[in-house]
Each structure stands twice: as structure tokens, then as C-alpha cells.
Amino acid sequence: MDITKRFHRILAIYFQLQGKSVVKAQDLAERFGVSLRTIYRDMRALEQAGIPIYGEAGTGYGLSEGYKLAPASFTKEEILSLAASEKLMQKFVDHHMFLNFSTAIGKVRSYLRYSDKSNMMTLEENMWMSSTNFMFNEKVPEALSVLFEGISLRKIIQMEYRAVHRETANTRRIEPVGVFHESHFWYFVAYCHLRETHRHFRIDRIQKIMLTDEPFSRVHKPLNHYIEKQDAHPSIRISISVDKTYARYLQWDRMHFGFTSEEVSDQTVIMTFQSSNSIQEFARWYIRFADCARILEPDSLKDCVREILQNIKV
Structure with missing residues (x-):
């Protein structure tokens, strides 16, 4: 064995x-x-x-360069995973990158036996993924591809980027370090020549993007260094008590808000968070299920929820 x-x-x-x-x-x-x-x-x-x-x-x-063996045969499970991955790519990457991936899968298909191709088609016809157009700006279908190219070639990218607090976009020259997916959105870390520091950006806020021929001006650390640095921001301890019947509905979102542990009793589940989100953001999430939960700490969260509720217009 x-x-x-x-x-x-x-x-x-x-x-x-x-x-x-x-x-x-x-x-x-x-x-x-x-x-x-x-x-x-x-x-x-x-x-x-x-x-x-x-x-x-x-x-x-x-x-050693140039050394290759003949292409290996695929197992049934590997072939089906290729079909599934094509559907996932269609959902999670931009249109330009999906076309490239689809072309690559087409080349793989050409080596498969008829029965294997038939199995792939059967699976594809019975898989459906909902559309997630909000991940990308439809006017910039090549954003993810350009970022990947800039990262691999170590070339400067010029883009028009509209931050969440701005009405219009401004021009940024960046050196992209890495890309990551979190909380339904694609983000990337890059050195920004305008701000002269490493910044986090969201891909769907790119209005225009172009790869230049200019090489990076500096050496950057791996992506996880900058993500860990972001996670090291000050956080606040939050504790809420949720009716046990409804607690299971919170499990999909709670990790985004810094969930750390829970204590389960007969009637309630006490959830503890070490959240780096703003109190305002956490409060608005909490209000979604406030009729079946209670804030234990901090008082600042209670005050924020009260203020939001007082301003509700009906």
C-alpha cells in the first residue's frame, strides 16, 4: 500500500x-x-x-527546458472536473478570460475519446450557474486578463479607476502584485504611483485598463504579505445572542464580519466576533435579523443600531 x-x-x-x-x-x-x-x-x-x-x-x-513526455491520459473524474471548471470559470472570471479558458478546454477536448467527450457534454448540459455580472464592469471585459498579464510579466498598468467615494474616475499607474476573491467580489493589490504606496482595489470599479511596456520600478513582496497586513488592522470585539432557530441562517455571512466562536445553549447561540468592519457596516448587517437577536456588547453597536432605526423613513 x-x-x-x-x-x-x-x-x-x-x-x-x-x-x-x-x-x-x-x-x-x-x-x-x-x-x-x-x-x-x-x-x-x-x-x-x-x-x-x-x-x-x-x-x-x-x-530541463524542452523536456516533455507524451501527453498523459485523463481519468473519468479528471475529465468531468474539466467540464465543471469551465462552468465555474464562466461565473467567476470576466468574459475575455473565459473565452481564453474555453479555447484551451477545446484543445484538450481534441485529445479525448468520443465517449469522454459525450460524458463532458452530458454534464455541461445539466449544470447551471447564475449570472454574476456585478463582479465586473461590462465595459471592461478584459480587466482580469490584463491584471494577470501585468503580474506575470511585471509590467506597469495604466487604468481609470473610480473609488467608492468619488463621482468620477481618475488615472492610476499601478504595479499589480496579486488578485484575490472575497465576499462576492474580485480585488487586487498593487503599488499605486499616485499614492506612492500599496493599495487594495476592486476590479468592478475599473473604468479603463491598459498594459504598458514599462517594467516594474521596484520589487514587491508576495500577495499574502499585503493581505495579512490588511487583516492586522484594529478590530473590535462584538458579542450577540441569537435565537437558536434562526442562528443557522447567519453562518454564511458571519465569517465576513470576523466571526470567531459560538456558545450553544437550549434556546440561544451566543456568537463572538473580532470584527475589522466599521460599526456602521456591522449594524446594518445585524438589523437584517434584529427581531431574533440581541446585542450583548459593545454599547457603541447598540447606539449605532438605534440611530439607524430612528432614521428609517416609511
Whole structure:
């Protein structure tokens, strides 16, 4: 059993090497749940099998340029996952990137047997994803693609960007670091030449975008550095008591507001949050279910909810 597991792991490592220019041993160890020493042994096994690997422990591994094996066959499960991923891409990326992905999937299809193509079509015909046009500005269908290109080529991007507090857009020259999806929207981190610092932007607020030929003016840290820095902002402890019957309806949104723990009793669920959202934002979320919940702390949240309710016009 262990020999079989090792064989499949070594094979998977080989495909990782084929798909990336450099693969770090630490990343492989975390992916397969084994020690670094095990990964080093697997690398030696690949080398002994005649696979031309360059690199060393502590830096990264890759295949010698130009080395490729014949395309591998796909399992039934892998083929169905390709069909599902195309539907997901249609929902979660902009139109320009979806067309590129769809073309790539079309090339993969050309290698499949007739029965495999038929299985893909059957699944596709019976999957439906709701439209999420609000993720992107329809007038800028290539925004995500341009950002990815700027990140990979390390080229400066020029864009027209309208911040939430502005009526009109202004021109920004940015050096994009990375892209992430959170709370139904796509965001990206970039060094902004206008503000002379790294900023977070939302993709649907881009009005125009263009990749320039100018290289980055500086070296940037990985994306997770800037996301963790944002998460380190001051937060406030919030505690609410929710009727047990209704508590389950909050579980989908509560993570966005810094949910940390809950205490369940016969009648209620006490939820605790360490929220970096504004009191105003949390209050407006709380009002959605205020008839079946009670604020325990802080008093500032209670005051904010009262103020909002007093200003309601009916």
C-alpha cells in the first residue's frame, strides 16, 4: 500500500514539475502531507528514472527546458472536473478570460475519446450557474486578463479607476502584485504611483485598463504579505445572542464580519466576533435579523443600531 502511495505521489510530483517552471520542496511537502526528507528522496527517484531535474534542496526544482513526455491520459473524474471548471470559470472570471479558458478546454477536448467527450457534454448540459455580472464592469471585459498579464510579466498598468467615494474616475499607474476573491467580489493589490504606496482595489470599479511596456520600478513582496497586513488592522470585539432557530441562517455571512466562536445553549447561540468592519457596516448587517437577536456588547453597536432605526423613513 505504501509503495502504491509513493508511486502516485512521485507521479503527481512529476506533473507538478511539468506544469511549473520552479517547484519548491516545502510546497510539495505541504501538498502531499509528507516531510521534506521524503520529497528529497522522491526527487532522487525521479532523477534515477532518467528525468532531467535541475535545482536543489532549499531553492527549488524544475525540468530541463524542452523536456516533455507524451501527453498523459485523463481519468473519468479528471475529465468531468474539466467540464465543471469551465462552468465555474464562466461565473467567476470576466468574459475575455473565459473565452481564453474555453479555447484551451477545446484543445484538450481534441485529445479525448468520443465517449469522454459525450460524458463532458452530458454534464455541461445539466449544470447551471447564475449570472454574476456585478463582479465586473461590462465595459471592461478584459480587466482580469490584463491584471494577470501585468503580474506575470511585471509590467506597469495604466487604468481609470473610480473609488467608492468619488463621482468620477481618475488615472492610476499601478504595479499589480496579486488578485484575490472575497465576499462576492474580485480585488487586487498593487503599488499605486499616485499614492506612492500599496493599495487594495476592486476590479468592478475599473473604468479603463491598459498594459504598458514599462517594467516594474521596484520589487514587491508576495500577495499574502499585503493581505495579512490588511487583516492586522484594529478590530473590535462584538458579542450577540441569537435565537437558536434562526442562528443557522447567519453562518454564511458571519465569517465576513470576523466571526470567531459560538456558545450553544437550549434556546440561544451566543456568537463572538473580532470584527475589522466599521460599526456602521456591522449594524446594518445585524438589523437584517434584529427581531431574533440581541446585542450583548459593545454599547457603541447598540447606539449605532438605534440611530439607524430612528432614521428609517416609511
